[in-house]
Amino acid sequence: MSGTLVYSAGNSLRFSPGNSLPQPKTIRSFNRTARFPTGAPSFRASAQTLNAEPAVMESVRRRASSLYELLKVNETASLTEIKTAYRSLAKVYHPDASESDGRDFMEIHKAYATLSDPTTRAIYDSTLGARRRRVHAGAMGRTGRVYTTTRRWETDQCW
Amino acid sequence: MAEPAYTVASDSENTNEEKSSSSPSLPEIAVGIDIGTSQCSIAVWNGSQVHILRNTRNQKLIKSFVTFKDEVPAGGVSNQLAHEQEMLTGAAIFNMKRLIGRVDTDPVVHASKNLPFLVQTLDIGVRPFIAALVNNAWRSTTPEEVLAIFLVELRLMAETQLKRPVRNVVLTVPVSFSRFQLTRIERACAMAGLHVLRLMPEPTAIALLYAQQQQMATHDNMGSGNERLAVIFNMGAGYCDVAVTATAGGVSQIKSLAGNPIGGEDILQNTIRHIAPPNVEASSLLRVATQDAIHRLSEQDNVQIEVDLGNGNKISKVLDRLEFEEVNQKAFAECERLVVQCLRDAKVEVGDIDDVIMVGGCSYIPKVRNILKNVCKKDEIFKGVNPLEAAVRGAALEGAVTSGIHDPFGSLDLLTIQATALAVGVRANGNNFIPVIPRNTMVPARKDLFFTTVQDNQKEALIIVYEGEGETVEENHLLGYFKIIGIPAAPKGVPEINVCMDIDASNALRVFAAVLMPGSSSPVVPVIEVRMPTVDDGHGWCAQALNVKYGSALDLITLQRKM
Incomplete structure (x- = not known):
């Protein structure tokens, strides 16, 4: 019952972006307000990051169709390759290194956290395969949506 | 009474002051400050490397205390003490890092009641009453004020040497500090006219220094090289901190942090209690003698302690290392627990640890070194950093990185990916x-x-x-x-x-x-x-x-x- 301590679905969703788990509908519509500052702009970041994100950042998240693509590695990448990719992306997208507000980096980190652990990577790979097949079988017109990895529980959904 | 020699800047301790920078052409390089419980140091990136500033007595490590003896309080930066005991007359406030942001129900505050200045508690969860003895009167102050006075002196010293105003700082703080305590540090800095760019948990500053050394050694800016896993153990007079970090290509990722307000001060007080005969008040002479004995025990197996307490009370005792370790068994067990916890949280195998880095005054204690060697199953402790300078060097590096300084040789192509300590x-x-x-x-x-x-x-x-x-x-x-x-x-x-x-x-x-x-x-x-x-x-x-x-x-x- 409600007395039990159960954390929100965030963790399980993380490993299965775009699968058939119903999204808590109540939260989705916060997307617009989610654009508000993810934190006081760090000392170098200027006020312009409040609502607008630099175009280049936006595209990184939009274009990625899988966690592998987000990290810019092959699906067969070794752990070392994944770590290397993560670190070089960190140097570009970490708020300390860029004007970013941290959302991109949180996304990159999440991808890294999933793929750097053999267990979670295996789970992710299996969902990836399943979704591929489903899409292939003809998920009419909604393919782009199915592939989206940018469903972010802690960011977008947290208004 | 003369006004204290500092200015209170603003109450906006939480706002980001996007001040119009006075000189937009050259970014001001933030200085790094390691405010230790017993010693402080200040360093800055000089364009090619980290430079630790020295005070007028040519010291890099400056004793952290403020004396209220005269009309104008004077901190350890400018103040010359004739001898060690002078700090223990009650006129000087020290160990402020153990008191700042703590309420009077806190055990750490209670442990400070043995100190020669006044720490009064009402045990109701308010700030403790702290006062220095001036002309036989208790003059009240606060840890923030004491720290601010000290920071003003550090700032003036830095401004004189760097020949420019110093405003932006990166400070190192203990891992176990709560966010409330961090606001007190920020307040003290604001009172001293300093703007805090970052408050870095101490071991993460050392992780940054380690990342830079490693990057310089391998000329690896892409992060493609081998990831090195390091355990960083930092124990000074007031706090014990542990971090596990994975480093490659100048990127240091903090995998776990653990910390506790346990430090050399606790070890010193335990040892004093052990040495002092019952019914004898711990005097400043005894404190100095015990501290000295503990230092010597790092090199010798036993030490002779001779203290004349006056009134016919004399202490003459041989303290051997085993006895010392027995007396402080609890403290050492706590150190071990922190390291074990930190390794567990980081989910790393002991066999994968590449380096064990030990810094802070207590890292010289043989028992503590053995604990680290045993837990991490390493025969050697990393020798590449100076235990007493590593934190301030890391803070100065972070100061340069956060100020947006670019180094043509890539020495500042660094990044620390932090983790929450609590x-x-x-x-x-x-x-x-x-x-x-x-x-x-x-x-x-x-x-x-x-x-x-x-x-x-x-x-x-x-x-x-x-x-x-x-x-x-x-x-x-x-x-x-x-x-x-x-x-x-x-x-x-x-x-x-x-x-x-x-x-x-x-x-x-x-x-x-x-x-x-x-x-x-x-x-x-x-x-x-x-x-x-x-x-x-x-x-x-x-x-x-x-x-x-x-x-x-x-x-x-x-x-x-x-x-």
């Missing part, structure tokens, strides 16, 4: 602490949880935010509280109260709360956003007062959401 969460399910952002979460972070009401038609709910590791709220640090109002009438368990916490890269915490009803797609009342911490002094009372006033009427429990 969990932040709210009170729910009775008196329990429910973490929203757990400990060792990568920063920046943003997470949320759902809660619901415990009463039918409950219209309001208290969101009480805590930070720490304890399961119940009493064991944790209170950061602030606010009330959500306007929850629509509904049976208990129906309204969904979403609490979201956000920590940005500069470690600022913001808490959001929204009320949702099943079926509605947007919050039914305006979302509340609060920058934490909001508590001020005397916050030990607040939680109890809330409890007395509201009982469980405005409580929350975690909500199990249907999948």
Whole structure:
């Protein structure tokens, strides 16, 4: 019952972006307000990051169709390759290194956290395969949506 | 009375001062300051390397104390003490890092009551009363004020040597500091006219220095080289901190942090209690002699302690190393526990550890070194850093990096990916602490949880935010509280109260709360956003007062959401 301590679905969703788990509908519509500052702009970041994100950042998240693509590695990448990719992306997208507000980096980190652990990577790979097949079988017109990895529980959904 | 020699800048300790920079052409390089419990140091990136500044007596390590002997208080930067005991006459305040931001119920404050200056506690959860003995009168002060006086001296010293104004600083802080304590450090800096760019947990400053050394050694800027796993252990006079970090290509990722207010001061007091005969008040002579003996025990197996306490009381004792280790067994066990916990949290295998880095004064104690060697199964301790300078060097590096300084040789192509040292969460399910952002979460972070009401038609709910590791709220640090109002009438368990916490890269915490009803797609009342911490002094009372006033009427429990 409600007395039990159960954390929100965030963790399980993380490993299965775009699968058939119903999204808590109540939260989705916060997307617009989610654009508000993810934190006081760090000392170098200027006020312009409040609502607008630099175009280049936006595209990184939009274009990625899988966690592998987000990290810019092959699906067969070794752990070392994944770590290397993560670190070089960190140097570009970490708020300390860029004007970013941290959302991109949180996304990159999440991808890294999933793929750097053999267990979670295996789970992710299996969902990836399943979704591929489903899409292939003809998920009419909604393919782009199915592939989206940018469903972010802690960011977008947290208004 | 003369005015203290510092200026209080502003009350905006929490706002980001996007001041129009006076010289937009050249970015000011932030200096790094390691404010230790017993010693401080200050360093700056000089364009090619880190340079540690020296005071007029050519010291890199400056004793942290402020004397109130004369009309104008004087800190350890400018003040020349004839001998060690002069610091122990009651006129000097020291160990301020153990007192800052603590309430008078805190055991660490109680442990400070043996010090020669006045630490008075009423044990009700307010700030302790601290005073220095001046002309046979107790002159009251605060840890923030003492720290500010000291920082002003450090700042003047740096400005004289660097021949430019110094405003931006990166400071190192203990891992176990709560966010409330961090605001007290920021307040002290503001009083001293300094603007804090970063407050770095001490071991993460050392991790940054290690990352730079490693990068310089391998000329690897792409992060493609071998990742090195290091355990960083830092124990000074006041605090013990541990971190596990994975480093490659100048990127240091903090995998876990652990810390405790245990340090050389505790070891010193234990040893004094052991040496002093019963009914003899610990005198400053004894303190100095014991400290000296402990230092010598790092090199020798036993030491002779001779102290003439006056009135025919003489201490003459041989203290051997085993005895010393026995006396401080608890403290050493705690060090070991922290290291074990940190390794477990980092989920690393002992065999994968590449380096064990030990810094801080207590890292010289053979027992502590053995603990690290045993737990980490290493024969050697890393020799590449100076145990007493590593933290300030790391802080100076971070100062240069955060100031946006570019180094043509890539020496500043560095990044620390921080993790949260303590969990932040709210009170729910009775008196329990429910973490929203757990400990060792990568920063920046943003997470949320759902809660619901415990009463039918409950219209309001208290969101009480805590930070720490304890399961119940009493064991944790209170950061602030606010009330959500306007929850629509509904049976208990129906309204969904979403609490979201956000920590940005500069470690600022913001808490959001929204009320949702099943079926509605947007919050039914305006979302509340609060920058934490909001508590001020005397916050030990607040939680109890809330409890007395509201009982469980405005409580929350975690909500199990249907999948």
